[in-house]
Every structure is written in C-alpha cells, then in structure tokens.
Amino acid sequence: MRFAGAAIILGSVRIVAHVDMDAFYAAVAQRNPALRDRPLVVGADPKEGHGRGVVTAASYAARRYGIRSALPISRAWRLAEAARRRGEPETIFVRDDHALYREVSARIMAILVPAGDAFQKTSVDEAYLELSSLGSFDAAVERARQLKAEIVSQEGLTASVGIGPNKLVAKIASDFQKPDGLTVVRAEEVQPFLDPLRIRVIPGIGPKTERFLHERHIRTVADLRTLERAQLAEWFGRWGEDLFAKARGRSR
Ligand SMILES: [Mg+2]
Known part of the structure; x- marks a missing residue:
C-alpha cells in the first residue's frame, strides 16, 4: 500500500495509474441523448449575457468556441452567441447539479477501489491507483483497458488514464491524450516523454x-x-x- 507510505520493495517495478474522467460535469449532463455531441456549458445561469458566476465545465464541442472552465458565464454566453451567428450549432447552458456529480463519482470510485493495491481519490473525477503488484506495465495497461470499458458500460462516460513509474508521471500522462486516452510511460521513457x-x-x-x-x-x-x-x-x-x-x- 504505497500511498500510505509503506516501504519500497527493492528490485520491484513501481506502477501507478492516474484515472481522470473526461470533461466530467459536461459528460454527466450529456448522458441525456438530446444533449449528446452538442456544445454544452455547465455552470451559472447566463441570463442572456447578464448572468454572474462562472463556467464549471464545457463540453469538447463548446471548447471549440473558446469556452473554458472558470470563464465568466457572461463571456461564455457571448462566445456561444458569436458562434451561433456564424451558423455553428447552438450552445446549451445547464446548471450545476452537484448531488448528481457526487453520486456518479461515488459509483466510478467504487469501480476503481478494488482494482489496485492502493487507491487515492484526489477530486470528484480523479484518482490514483497503485498497480505495482501486477508486476509489469503490460499488465497495468490491460487493467486500465478493463477499467475504462467498465466505466463506459456502467456509466456511459469515458476516462483518460496515464500509467507511469510514479504519481507525477501518471498524472501528466493521463492528460496527454484526451478524451478517452491511455498513455503509458515506462521508467526508461520518462525523460523523452517529458x-x-x-x-x-x-x-x-x-x-x-x-x-x-x-x-x-x-x-x-x-x-x-x-x-x-x-x-x-x-x-x-x-x-x-x-x-x-x-x-x-x-x-x-
Ligand atoms: Mg477530469
């Protein structure tokens, strides 16, 4: 259980996975088939450009309009309007539903917990898994594939996974190919990767x-x-x- 600070087993290879859900808040909202593939913004009420508050999350389609999380919602509304006037698909704004995110997150974490030697949740949609006992990066990749497939089949959501010899490299790797990525960085590949x-x-x-x-x-x-x-x-x-x-x- 390395995350609790146990001793390093000499000669053994350390393998850590970082699992990061793709555009989690937006993806949860988009499980509604009517919203699928649409530009979608989760956050405060835009009130036709006069709303206060910020964007919590933007779907990948909305990101193409320059809309990003933490942007003022009024600015997001103006970017969405500009896109619509150019003839691009209309953006849907939905309010945050924190109770729902927590519920979905708990079910995803329940899939991950038993899959590793140790588990550390770092946010509602991210966790590290210690996979050293699998003994090889190939076995860890196989485990990651299974987990990604299980999350898709149970929750209809994709995750990106990074696998590396420590948490730092695993985290950077999970962000490397989003969405639905799986990036493996073996110990000898760390420097050329970074x-x-x-x-x-x-x-x-x-x-x-x-x-x-x-x-x-x-x-x-x-x-x-x-x-x-x-x-x-x-x-x-x-x-x-x-x-x-x-x-x-x-x-x-
Ligand atoms: Mg995420």
Whole structure:
C-alpha cells in the first residue's frame, strides 16, 4: 500500500495509474441523448449575457468556441452567441447539479477501489491507483483497458488514464491524450516523454510561474532541465528544489 507510505520493495517495478474522467460535469449532463455531441456549458445561469458566476465545465464541442472552465458565464454566453451567428450549432447552458456529480463519482470510485493495491481519490473525477503488484506495465495497461470499458458500460462516460513509474508521471500522462486516452510511460521513457512538453504540464506551474520562466526563455521541460538546482532554488526556494526533481520526472 504505497500511498500510505509503506516501504519500497527493492528490485520491484513501481506502477501507478492516474484515472481522470473526461470533461466530467459536461459528460454527466450529456448522458441525456438530446444533449449528446452538442456544445454544452455547465455552470451559472447566463441570463442572456447578464448572468454572474462562472463556467464549471464545457463540453469538447463548446471548447471549440473558446469556452473554458472558470470563464465568466457572461463571456461564455457571448462566445456561444458569436458562434451561433456564424451558423455553428447552438450552445446549451445547464446548471450545476452537484448531488448528481457526487453520486456518479461515488459509483466510478467504487469501480476503481478494488482494482489496485492502493487507491487515492484526489477530486470528484480523479484518482490514483497503485498497480505495482501486477508486476509489469503490460499488465497495468490491460487493467486500465478493463477499467475504462467498465466505466463506459456502467456509466456511459469515458476516462483518460496515464500509467507511469510514479504519481507525477501518471498524472501528466493521463492528460496527454484526451478524451478517452491511455498513455503509458515506462521508467526508461520518462525523460523523452517529458522533454518536449510545455512547462505548464508540471503540476504546480501556474500562469505566474509560467510567465516568469517564459521571460527567461524556458518553455519546455527540456529547457527547464538545463537550469541548475541552485538557480531554481534562488528563484523559487523550496518549490525550486521540487521543480528540479519534477523536470526529471521524479516525485515523492
Ligand atoms: Mg477530469
């Protein structure tokens, strides 16, 4: 049970999966066949452009209009209107239904819990699974395929899964091919996988850190890796030390 902090078994390969539901809130709403494949926005009432509050989630079709979670709902409404005037499909706005999300989430987590040596839920639609006891990445891929299929058949929802030698790499991998992705990064593939990616993929690098590093011509993980540990520590303190490790695919 590695997530509880148990000892490392020497010589054994560590395998972690990160399961992330695809556009979860929007996808739950879109189980209604009338809403399927439509541009859909979940969040506050847009009140014809005068609503307050933000977008909780946008379906992939709505994202093509530039609508993203955390955007003001009034702005989302204007983007949807602009698309409609261009002759594109109309966007449907639905209110949040937190009770329903919790219910669906609980059923999905119940599918995941028994599938790993340890389980850690990190949000309503994300969890880590420790799969080291399967003994090989191939077996972990097979387990991930089964889980994805089970979630589709029981809930009609897709998930993206990342598999890696630790939680950091698994998390970045789950985001690599969305939706309905399955990305495997074996220990020896970690650096070639990470190097070409934008620094923003590293958990903890937000807009502020990204801007700071861009100003210093650091754009990819490979760029980040050229920096000395001392340089990162000077800029960011303890977090700089973390960043040095993360750029090398190491996580605690
Ligand atoms: Mg998600």
